[in-house]
Amino acid sequence: MSVTHREPVSSPAARDGRLAHRSGETVLTVRTPDGRPLAGAEVLVEQRRHAFTFGCIGFDFIPHANGEGPGERTGSFFGRAAPHEGVEQLAADWFELFNTTTLPFYWGEFEPVRGRPDTERLLRTARWFAERGAAVKGHPLTWHTATPGWLLELTDEEVLAALRARIRREVTAFAGVVDTWDAVNEAVIMPDYDKQDNGITRLSRSLGRVATVRAAFEEARAANPGATLLLNDFNLSPDYERLVQECLEAGVRIDALGLQSHMHKGYWGEERTLEVLERFARFGLPLHLTENTLVSGDLMPASVGDLNDHQVPSWPSTPEGEQRQADELARHYRTLWSHPAVQAVNYWGLSDAGAWLGAPVGLVRADGTRKPSYEALHGLVKGEWWLPPTTTATDEQGRVAVRGSLGGYAVCAAGATAAFAIPAPGASTADATLTTAP
Template sequence: MQTVTTPVPSALAHRVVGTDVTLVGPDGRPLADQEVRVEQVRHAFGFGNIGFDLIGLANGETGRPAGAGDDDAAMHHEVGSAAPEQAEHLAELWLDVFNMATLPFYWRAFEPERGRPDTVRLRRAAQWFAERGVTVKGHPLVWHTLAPSWLLGLPTDEVERAVRDRITRDVTDMAGAVTVWDAINEVVIMPVFTAEENAVTPLAQRLGRVGIVRLAFDTARAADPSVTLLLNDFNLSPAYEQLVEECLEAGVRIDALGLQSHMHQGYWGEEKTQAVLERFARFGLPLHLTETTLVSGDLMPPEIVDLNDYQVPSWPSTPDGEARQADELVRHCTTLMAHPSVEAFTYWGISDDGAWLGAPAGLVRTDGTPKPAYDALRRLVKEDWWLAPTTVRTDDAGRVRVEGFAGTYRVEVGGRSAAFELGAQGPRAVEVSPV
């Protein structure tokens, strides 16, 4: 039996799955001694990016949405869509590498006036990605930052009802299009947050951290039992570990842990990254690196504690910075792929245009040209970690063996094709009938 295989370094061998594929004709008989073309279609591993820039394109908009130039929107990247003249080009670059999109459900921007959420526009965007084979995640359902101002002044009981109603409505409305949610964001700091007045922090104080996590997860799961729900945080200290422990002990069902890795102040390095992964892998839950950034210009000074406090009039990308960013992104992604608990990572921005904090952290320059980091990531995802189209012959039983990264593959024989999965659960024989 001939074998189609993806050569990989030993550190990534656990990502490779082998399967015997038997091809049969319309009559059910094996297609023996036939020339077969095998190719990879999609990774099972989530290579993600935010999809904010493409919301306008997905909705057929001819200009930027209202508010896209506001300081608050630019700071949090809550609204921004790419300019129409760049959107189609960005979409081509985006779809050529990524298979998982994060869309913004920041409550303040999503529902600035109570009872008038931006549901139609965000669902169209989610469907646009889903139609192109992209997994869509909503970010986030509960967060103290960017909570709507109309919650202020309401009794805490009414705030709780509004939070529950928001979760139920949005998870229900997005069912089938958004299949992953950051159920709650940055809970470690939530009860003690003082940077701005909001109505969610008092609710977290009353319910406690575990209580508000339970509220988010239980309400979302009741609305759509099929969704994958993440607990997400930037605070990767022992306090987050304690929160995870307490939630699991209390019976809260967490599907995956979200770990933010905004590296505006410099690359963590392999040793720190590995240590973080090991600390959180002990819970036996899948790990998602939910928010990754690496700048291609000057680094943010190390004395800055809250990244939002660093405001500069100009933060350009530089040739030296772009070379550094490319090298660090390859090293970071390779470290993540080498750890068996990591099942997804999301880079926080395709373009420098409107990037979070104005940092040159995107993979594409403001003029639409890819940076070296984009090219380097594409080589990893679509070349080094990808099964190139290969032609082999079936044996007397109509079989070929396929070994590659877990994901979706296609076989073609005699002008007919069929898709099959190489599953992360391990090798198993697959029978396909090309049509």
């Protein structure tokens, strides 16, 4: 039968010309299993995945992914509690919002006894996420904090050899499951760090920042040539810009720049956020906002220097703080979504349970109930920036135009399904062959 022309299937965000870098339009030809265009047929089009990286740490789920119950090993990597009650609902909330997780590879906790790394436990966790459709990132391979005490017994040359061996071991063992790594974390302060003695600070003083970064990137690259390797830092001053420039001039191949934004003292605001993004976008590398937090309670005093120095017995979430967090979270994600250099955003903790510093930064309360911030982010990720299931019809050539956020989609007809993608901004064409005859 003849089908009249229809407007493209379209999401709200795809109609905003200011966000053209986040969306595209594909003219899709739907085909039967024998290759014939499916003409004049009713089809359902729906989005399945964002191309943009919406991430959140997955530390909370390590015990659950390993089948550990209450009273067993809790595995509180870097202070994260391991909730047992309500973990299934917490996991459902996690996968409803996020498509990428970050898992902890803090060397001191991963290998407290030399030669006895926690590889299998982290590998089971990584696979648990991957089997549910999430990409997995490792954090970090090289850092001066949370290092094993046994490094202090080694010479600088031995520390470097141990670091190279550690990087080679982890990147090799997790290849194919964890293919993105913070190769070096917080190198700006690394040689100047004076909170505690550690082998990595001593090594970086001996080698220098650039040589330390080079060694880590070279070893990780050799172990997995296809890996995405980040240089990550909280110091977003010109010191970090200079380090990036020096590393690039020294031939270090950096795949993306990690920018931390723990906003325990208060929301940066759009102006400051855009200023930071512009300064680091000049290097022509993708920007990953690796560590994002916003507080839903009292803010940390502005006078605090190192965030770790703010220790309070209780830091509750409040109704007023929760509404502020929701409003600021939406503004923050909108700002990051608007900038074409930003490729990934990772939130630092879904739940308040066991949050870093005890701060109420989660999108879910410690009792498992969602805060307004969860609903605010959901309204963007699965609302404004998402194509809802839409019924339309193909034309006489079996075509239908789909306009939406970059990512993975599916077309369904009479119980048969085919996958397709909107891979890049602008216009494209694609074929989708249904898996069974309609």
